[in-house]
Amino acid sequence: MQTEETWAEQFPELFAPGHWAWGELDVRFTVEEPADELISNVHVICRTAGGIVVCGNDLGWRFLPGGTREPGETIEQLVNRELLEEAGARLTGPMTWVGAHRADHRRPAPYRPHLPHPLSYWANVVADVVIEQEPTNPEDGEQVTQVLVLPPNEAAAWLEEQSDGVMGPVVRLALAMGLV
Numbered sequence: 001m002q003t004e005e006t007w008a009e010q011f012p013e014l015f016a017p018g019h020w021a022w023g024e025l026d027v028r029f030t031v032e033e034p035a036d037e038l039i040s041n042v043h044v045i046c047r048t049a050g051g052i053v054v055c056g057n058d059l060g061w062r063f064l065p066g067g068t069r070e071p072g073e074t075i076e077q078l079v080n081r082e083l084l085e086e087a088g089a090r091l092t093g094p095m096t097w098v099g100a101h102r103a104d105h106r107r108p109a110p111y112r113p114h115l116p117h118p119l120s121y122w123a124n125v126v127a128d129v130v131i132e133q134e135p136t137n138p139e140d141g142e143q144v145t146q147v148l149v150l151p152p153n154e155a156a157a158w159l160e161e162q163s164d165g166v167m168g169p170v171v172r173l174a175l176a177m178g179l180v
Helices: 002-008 075-087 151-161 166-174
Strands: 018-020 026-028 038-048 051-057 066-068 087-092 095-106 118-131 144-150
Touching: 002 166, 038 095, 038 166, 051 087, 051 151, 066 075, 075 087, 075 118, 075 144, 075 151, 095 166, 118 166, 144 151, 151 166
Parallel strands: 038 118
Antiparallel strands: 018 026, 026 095, 038 051, 038 066, 051 144, 087 118, 095 118
């Protein structure tokens, strides 16, 4: 098994310190799994027939299905809800940890009162899914306009076309780890 340092050497841009200006977050990717209560967001590399599920929304963003934890929600409940909302998908197997962006918040208060602050983690997992319906697109969420299933390398390339996106390199890491 490889160490985080080796993954960091193979994926220097993914593991480099960064800043997400839109959320006023200083971030750094890690493969170490944090305490559950520090996870605020989860995105899923969804394995399904034909490849990996990727999404696009009405604002032009490209992303892996996932999102922000609601009050009292477990990680599995968060993933199940977000998969349905954004991809019309359902888990068919266990989730496997890939890594997370450790986010140090510059804002004085959390994005939502129930979320961890001033430190949180934006987790990435791999899981098998089946697409069963159109995304539910709740009114208070982003409006998904595209749900695609692409071969893993094509999915990573498609995600990397997103300006400032980090999800393409996460898919490439999961490929290197043998999870996709």
